[in-house]
Amino acid sequence: MIDYVAKGRMLIIWVVLVAAIVYLGAVPFLPVSSAFIFYMMFWITMASSFNIIYGFTGYLPFGYVAFYGLGTYVTAVFWSRLGFPIPAAILIAGGAGVLLSLIFAPTLRLRGIYFAIVNFSCAMALRILIANLPEKWAGGSFGITLSAAYKPRFSYYCMFILMIVTIFIVWKLSISRLGIALRCIRDDYEAAEAMGIDVSMCRLKAWMLAALIPSIAGGIEAWHTAIIDPDTSFSMMITTKSIVYAMFGGLGTITGPIVGAVFMYILDDLIWARFPILNLMVLGIFIVALVLFFPRGIVGSITRWKPTLRAVLA
Amino acid sequence: MALLEARGIDVSYYGDIIVLNDASIFIEEGQVTAIIGPNGAGKSTLLKALYGLLKPKKGEIFYRNENITGARTYELIGKGMAYIPQARSVFPDLTVEENLKLGAWIFKRDRSRVSHALEVVYKRFPVLASKRNDKAGMLSGGQQKMLEIGRGLITEPKVYLLDEPTATLAPIIAREIYSFVADLRDEGMTVVLVDQNIRQAFEMSDYIYVLELGTNKASGSRKDFAGGLKGIIQDWLDYDTV
Numbered sequence: 001m002i003d004y005v006a007k008g009r010m011l012i013i014w015v016v017l018v019a020a021i022v023y024l025g026a027v028p029f030l031p032v033s034s035a036f037i038f039y040m041m042f043w044i045t046m047a048s049s050f051n052i053i054y055g056f057t058g059y060l061p062f063g064y065v066a067f068y069g070l071g072t073y074v075t076a077v078f079w080s081r082l083g084f085p086i087p088a089a090i091l092i093a094g095g096a097g098v099l100l101s102l103i104f105a106p107t108l109r110l111r112g113i114y115f116a117i118v119n120f121s122c123a124m125a126l127r128i129l130i131a132n133l134p135e136k137w138a139g140g141s142f143g144i145t146l147s148a149a150y151k152p153r154f155s156y157y158c159m160f161i162l163m164i165v166t167i168f169i170v171w172k173l174s175i176s177r178l179g180i181a182l183r184c185i186r187d188d189y190e191a192a193e194a195m196g197i198d199v200s201m202c203r204l205k206a207w208m209l210a211a212l213i214p215s216i217a218g219g220i221e222a223w224h225t226a227i228i229d230p231d232t233s234f235s236m237m238i239t240t241k242s243i244v245y246a247m248f249g250g251l252g253t254i255t256g257p258i259v260g261a262v263f264m265y266i267l268d269d270l271i272w273a274r275f276p277i278l279n280l281m282v283l284g285i286f287i288v289a290l291v292l293f294f295p296r297g298i299v300g301s302i303t304r305w306k307p308t309l310r311a312v313l314a
Numbered sequence: 315m316a317l318l319e320a321r322g323i324d325v326s327y328y329g330d331i332i333v334l335n336d337a338s339i340f341i342e343e344g345q346v347t348a349i350i351g352p353n354g355a356g357k358s359t360l361l362k363a364l365y366g367l368l369k370p371k372k373g374e375i376f377y378r379n380e381n382i383t384g385a386r387t388y389e390l391i392g393k394g395m396a397y398i399p400q401a402r403s404v405f406p407d408l409t410v411e412e413n414l415k416l417g418a419w420i421f422k423r424d425r426s427r428v429s430h431a432l433e434v435v436y437k438r439f440p441v442l443a444s445k446r447n448d449k450a451g452m453l454s455g456g457q458q459k460m461l462e463i464g465r466g467l468i469t470e471p472k473v474y475l476l477d478e479p480t481a482t483l484a485p486i487i488a489r490e491i492y493s494f495v496a497d498l499r500d501e502g503m504t505v506v507l508v509d510q511n512i513r514q515a516f517e518m519s520d521y522i523y524v525l526e527l528g529t530n531k532a533s534g535s536r537k538d539f540a541g542g543l544k545g546i547i548q549d550w551l552d553y554d555t556v
């Protein structure tokens with residue numbers, strides 16, 4: 001017998017998916033703020049990519065911003081100082097992010113909070129290094145402007161594509177051998193190793209993937225805002241929001257970070273508008289409440305409450 | 315000919331703290347070799363080194379006269395080694411079948427090979443076949459041990475390293491596991507058995523190694539120990555039971 005309920009569900013999912021893609025693709029031609037939607041896609045991308053490293057491997061990189069920040073700078077420097085076209089500069093930024101992840105790779109030997117702290121320190125060190133480079137290279141504390149390259153529609157579509165590719169990667173990962181291996185490693189790395197899973201290689205692959213995406217996202221975002229400086233490129237808020245958005249939706253699922261990013265991004269925006277002074281405090285209270293009442297995130301809580309929805313949501 | 319042999323290996327977990335100090339073991343093909351010794355003697359560490367989970371700092375390991383020192387675990391599984399760790403190693407949130415498939419990890423995407431191997435294991439362990447879609451965490455302790463044993467057999471190993479396979483089980487279930495190990499030996503499998511239950515280990519095995527403080531204290535066939543066993547192990551038995 002055909003399972004009409006499951007079929008119907010799949011149909012709904014596809015309709016929502018296609019509608020969302022069509023809508024996002026049309027935004028630059030609609031009377032809505034495309035900057036608002038641009039950042040929504042940016043956060044979906046950042047949270048989904050964060051999910052690759054934290055949700056699938058259990059490593060909590062408190063210095064996640066380093067990849068994003070490096071991406072903004074590599075893009076700006078290659079465009080403004082070396083004359084590369086913007087798209088090439090963004091791709092180079094992705095390569096630089098992967099290179100940075102390889103430099104940080106020895107820290108994967110650390111676990112838990114030790115990894116988090118060391119990774120945070122690495123990000124701080126990178127920020128100090130970049131801020132203190134000669135001004136004619138990296139612009140010092142004033143940063144670099146890219147206004148001559150400003151093409152909001154192009155950068156919008158770049159982010160649109162990156163978001164779709166990122167979600168596709170996470171989905172592919174979740175059903176691939178690498179994804180299975182990563183979850184086994186996260187749950188019991190000694191048992192995983194005994195199965196013949198190459199634990200350090202799998203972790204390294206996830207780490208490189210989780211570095212590639214925010215580096216490219218940083219490059220696109222630098223292009224979109226057309227100005228970068230050390231403070232914004234290495235702001236702790238980048239890491240914090242990526243963590244909170246991904247956790248709020250539900251780690252280790254595909255839809256979790258998407259739902260979390262959309263919901264929290266809109267909430268964040270409302271709070272900024274309503275509480276111009278106390279916004280951070282209100283946001284903080286919200287986050288604490290959410291963590292207390294939905295420890296597995298929204299999607300995690302829903303699939304727990306209705307396991308049959310797992311096939312659709314996770 | 316030795317199937318598996320360690321010659322004077324030093325092994326440590328972190329830095330300079332040596333856990334195995336010049337330890338050696340010689341495992342004859344088709345035999346059950348037992349490793350006994352007090353808590354913390356390094357029995358588990360020796361198995362991990364043989365299985366490629368820890369790399370010796372000194373000394374060498376041979377498998378069928380091939381130097382496998384420093385070889386990775388997945389290579390050794392391919393060569394015919396299997397291992398069950400002392401701690402529970404089933405993935406409780408995965409089903410029985412998913413756990414078994416993990417045992418066939420090195421077969422990569424060779425589906426027909428995996429499903430054939432699964433059928434062989436199911437034939438051996440009907441209880442696993444009947445629970446193939448249950449979460450492994452829902453099985454009883456004995457069934458989980460069966461699952462671990464079956465999972466190791468899926469790659470059709472030549473030598474099976476078992477780290478205290480009955481440690482946490484009720485005696486009646488432990489007996490079942492022992493008789494199973496005896497079956498494997500009768501079929502020609504080489505078994506390395508670490509065990510706290512000295513009497514059982516003696517009954518099971520052809521050759522015995524006594525490890526203490528990370529080094530070889532004594533070794534011999536069952537006959538060699540027949541008279542002198544008490545003397546050799548009395549001291550660590552004493553401090554083991556305090």
Ligand SMILES: Nc1ncnc2c1ncn2[C@@H]1O[C@H](COP(=O)(O)OP(=O)(O)OP(=O)(O)O)[C@@H](O)[C@H]1O
Pocket residue numbers: 327328333351352353354355356357358359360400
């Ligand atoms: N993962 C580890 N990290 C650091 N040291 C360890 C680790 N595992 C074991 N050791 C140390 O190595 C020594 C030998 O441990 P091992 O587990 O090999 O002993 P064992 O003979 O198997 O003991 P038991 O009978 O308790 O299982 C012990 O001193 C132990 O503290």
Ligand SMILES: [Mg+2]
Pocket residue numbers: 357358359400477
């Ligand atoms: Mg042990």
